[in-house]
Amino acid sequence: MLNENHMDQVTSYNLSFSQLFHKAFLKREKHIFENGKNALRIFNGFTEGFPEISIDLYGRTLVIHSFNKTEGNAYPLSTAIGEDAANWIPDLKCILLKERFSKNPKKQQGTILFGNQPDVEIAEWDTRYKINLQLNRDCSFYLDSSLLRKWLLENAAGKRVFNTFAYTGSLGMAALAGNAKFVIQTDLNPHFLQIFSETAKINQIDPKRYRIIPGNFFRVASDLRQNNNLFDTVIIDPPFFSKTDDGIVDQLQNGIKLINKIRPLVAEGGNIITINNALFLSGKEYLAQLEKICTDSFVQIKDFLPVPTSFFGGEFNQEHMPADPAPFNHSTKIVILEVHRKDGRYE
Helix, strand or coil: CCCHHHHHHHHHHHHHCHHHHHHHHHHHHHHHHHCCCCEEEEEEHHHHCCCCEEEEEECCEEEEEECCCCCCCHHHHHHHHHHHHHHHCCCCCEEEEEECCCCCHHHHHCEEEEECCCCCEEEECCEEEECCCCCCCCCCCCHHHHHHHHHHHHHCCCCEEEEECCCCCHHHHHHHHCCCCEEEEEECCHHHHHHHHHHHHHCCCCHHHEEEEECCHHHHHHHHHHCCCCEEEEEECCCCEEEECCEEEEHHHHCHHHHHHHHHHEEEEEEEEEEECCCCCCHHHHHHHHHHCCCCCCEEEEEEECCCHHHHCCCCCHHHCCCCCCCCCCCCEEEEEEECCCCCCCC
């Protein structure tokens, strides 16, 4: 897998990274071996001492995320990582390298270093999910929200759920697997939502229990409000920043705007689940933003949901993080809000 021109960089890898990677691997070893369809992060560079690299395992496909800003520098390090992983992980079928800062979109989406076809399906909490590991810069399935999917499995029964910024719809699928009454999934990109359609099919979900609405968040939310729709649970998991003619999404400066936009769609006693993954927004700053909309007693902070410790190694090291996430355990900050209405309307 290695060629001679890369040996100097591989030697550097062996000295500076291999031990860190092996330590991280041992922490997650039981999860890796318990199910060949599992998906989990097996090395988080930002919290485990090597910010240039993070490594995920989807089934038996290893995904290496490189944050090296120099074009071409990721390859020798990644091939050495693959050598180690192939020795530790049984039946490894594919190694994919994603170069976040490459100018080539195909390299951002992923270059196959080993094997042929990346895994196209994983399982989590006894629910199956279709994935496309080369769909985007990420992997079409967010590992840091695993415990939120578990919460939805356990709390969505009989509920009407609206999943905004749904991407490939994994949160909505978890709600359906948890016997939600009805789920609406919306995202600006219909290609992302197609993966949800495939996921719903393999889980044998009755199409009458869900609806897919491709479109802009602000326009879809307005249309649903005009049609007097109400939901028991609304999920807001937006991108860090986006701008369209209908509105701006900015998790760092004004994430609360989205909550206020969606509040009229929440039934009495319902929940808004908000996810903010802005690295530069501290946990205390985010809570201060939320507390501003809780002063009228119609919105209350009900609970926090943590990120799985396997995602960051179990011992949070803030040395390389731009902002302290405390009291959250990671910069992905998940909050469940309880909503009350002046009109008390439920239906």
